[in-house]
Amino acid sequence: MSEVDWLSHLLQIVTVTGQLEVRCAYGAPWRITWSQAAANEIPYHVIVKGRAIIEDPETRTARELVSGDIVLLPHGAAHVLHDGSGQTPIRTRQHRGAAGWMLSENDGEGERLDLMCGRFFIAPPHDRLIRNYMPADLVTRAMNGHGENGIGSASSQLASLVSLMRMESSGDRAGGRAMLNALSSALFTLVLRAASEAEGAPEGLLALAGHPRLAPAIGAMFADPTRSWKLPDLADLCGMSRATFMRHFQDRLGCSALDLLTDLRMSLAANELKKPAISTEAVAETVGYHSVSAFRRAFAERMGMTPGEWRRLAHNGEQAGVVRDLTR
Numbered sequence: 001m002s003e004v005d006w007l008s009h010l011l012q013i014v015t016v017t018g019q020l021e022v023r024c025a026y027g028a029p030w031r032i033t034w035s036q037a038a039a040n041e042i043p044y045h046v047i048v049k050g051r052a053i054i055e056d057p058e059t060r061t062a063r064e065l066v067s068g069d070i071v072l073l074p075h076g077a078a079h080v081l082h083d084g085s086g087q088t089p090i091r092t093r094q095h096r097g098a099a100g101w102m103l104s105e106n107d108g109e110g111e112r113l114d115l116m117c118g119r120f121f122i123a124p125p126h127d128r129l130i131r132n133y134m135p136a137d138l139v140t141r142a143m144n145g146h147g148e149n150g151i152g153s154a155s156s157q158l159a160s161l162v163s164l165m166r167m168e169s170s171g172d173r174a175g176g177r178a179m180l181n182a183l184s185s186a187l188f189t190l191v192l193r194a195a196s197e198a199e200g201a202p203e204g205l206l207a208l209a210g211h212p213r214l215a216p217a218i219g220a221m222f223a224d225p226t227r228s229w230k231l232p233d234l235a236d237l238c239g240m241s242r243a244t245f246m247r248h249f250q251d252r253l254g255c256s257a258l259d260l261l262t263d264l265r266m267s268l269a270a271n272e273l274k275k276p277a278i279s280t281e282a283v284a285e286t287v288g289y290h291s292v293s294a295f296r297r298a299f300a301e302r303m304g305m306t307p308g309e310w311r312r313l314a315h316n317g318e319q320a321g322v323v324r325d326l327t328r
Helices: 003-013 127-133 154-168 176-197 205-209 215-223 231-237 242-253 257-273 280-286 292-303 307-315 320-327
Strands: 016-027 031-034 041-049 051-056 061-066 069-072 079-082 092-096 102-106 112-122 138-141
Touching: 003 176, 003 215, 003 257, 016 176, 041 051, 041 061, 041 154, 041 176, 051 112, 061 069, 069 176, 112 154, 112 176, 127 257, 138 154, 138 176, 154 176, 176 205, 205 215, 205 242, 215 231, 215 257, 231 242, 231 257, 242 257, 257 280, 257 292, 257 307, 280 292, 280 307, 292 307
Parallel strands: 016 102
Antiparallel strands: 016 112, 031 079, 041 069, 041 112, 051 061, 051 079, 069 138, 092 102
């Protein structure tokens, strides 16, 4: 199983859409403040040209971003982007384009910045699956590769995608909004691919998927989460003893393989429960449970509500914010 397989299966379970919201053209000094995102939103920033400092006010950590860097914040943490000078930022002005995104500019004469900002939207209740298994922040770089992987590398593909986004956001062309939204959605997938392929992949699921010995188990669980997997089966796929497999998995993910499997099943179940013609008993069997009471317990524990409560919320068309608050 390749990394692409697990990612494709994840995105079949979890619907992710994206949109570009702001294109920033600044000269230093400048500063942008972003508040905590809603539970089903992931902010992203693309440094097209120039550099920026991204700062987390809560942890008081800072990191420099340079041309080609793409940062996602899967936990939606509040953050600040600035030029690093410490000077009072110059006032900005905004113009909204026909494609729906906003151009923000200033008259700063210092180092120039070309920045694209947007967000991804995760259909509830799947935001918890993303947040539980992704790092708080994820930085990858879009590069026109000439190395070992050449133009086929994920970073090179990202460079091409960012170039397309830049062109689409440089004017008001027919279909511009649809194109930018579609490209934003593709950006999410490519960033996760690049991160899982990179040396020293970040913590969580991306580190597991990129781990040469553990990747077969990840691929198998994502490909068939309803199968009655046992730890010895998964360990055999990885050529490990049960104890070694459990230790490596726990060390890298912070939970067991069966915990991940349960979360995948509950996300599948949430999708199935939206279908009015399918009973809870049938959903339980579909996602690998022989006991409907065991399924109800697992669903309530992971989702914070019973299958019936989730079904009613979904069918009544409750606003995403209500569902999100109940499933955090």
